[in-house]
Amino acid sequence: MRFLSIYKTVECNTPPAPEEMAAMGKLIQEGMQAGWLVSTEGCLPTALGARVRRSEGKVMVTDGPFTESKELIGGFWIIQVKSREEAIEWAKRAPCPHGEGNDAEIEIRQFYELEDFTPVEAIDRARELRNDQSYEAPAGERAQGARS
Numbered sequence: 001m002r003f004l005s006i007y008k009t010v011e012c013n014t015p016p017a018p019e020e021m022a023a024m025g026k027l028i029q030e031g032m033q034a035g036w037l038v039s040t041e042g043c044l045p046t047a048l049g050a051r052v053r054r055s056e057g058k059v060m061v062t063d064g065p066f067t068e069s070k071e072l073i074g075g076f077w078i079i080q081v082k083s084r085e086e087a088i089e090w091a092k093r094a095p096c097p098h099g100e101g102n103d104a105e106i107e108i109r110q111f112y113e114l115e116d117f118t119p120v121e122a123i124d125r126a127r128e129l130r131n132d133q134s135y136e137a138p139a140g141e142r143a144q145g146a147r148s
Contacts, residue, residue, distance in 0.1 A: 001110060002038065002079070002080050002110070003078070003087040003108050003109060003110050003111065004078055004110075004111060005076060005077040005078075005079060005090075005094075005106050006073055006106065006108075007073065007074045007075045007077075007094070007104065007106055008072065008073060008105040009072065009102065009103070009104040010072070011065065011069070015042075023095040024095055028040055031077075031079070036081050036090065037078075038080050040078070042075035045065065046065040046066045046069075047064045047065040049064040049065075050062065050063050050064060051066065074104070077094075078111075084108070084110065087108050088108060091106040114126055114127050
């Protein structure tokens with residue numbers, strides 16, 4: 001089972017302190033070596049982001065920062081574990097990237113797997129791409145203004 005673990009916190013415009021990065025790095029190394037951590041990333045401040053909203057057939061774009069938000073996505077982990085309970089136990093071990101005294105929340109959401117869908121051409125093609133070891137997803141580009 002694969003899960004998206006979404007780390008929610010208040011806006012922070014500075015990277016985590018070295019000791020916080022060390023604690024996170026230790027858990028990341030453990031997860032990668034054990035095979036349960038698939039991917040992880042942290043988010044830059046919302047001042048470098050945008051929100052795209054669709055409502056009643058219209059598209060609206062709002063540039064960051066998002067000062068009105070009480071909680072924001074600070075980062076995510078994609079994990080592969082045997083159960084929801086195991087995902088919860090892993091989340092309980094995750095250190096708070098901006099200090100243990102700060103409020104934070106990890107929301108855990110299970111992914112759909114290709115096997116969950118009725119077979120149709122698009123699902124069959126996705127399965128072929130997943131099984132093709134030579135396939136590489138297009139490289140993403142960092143947002144303008146982001147640090148290199």
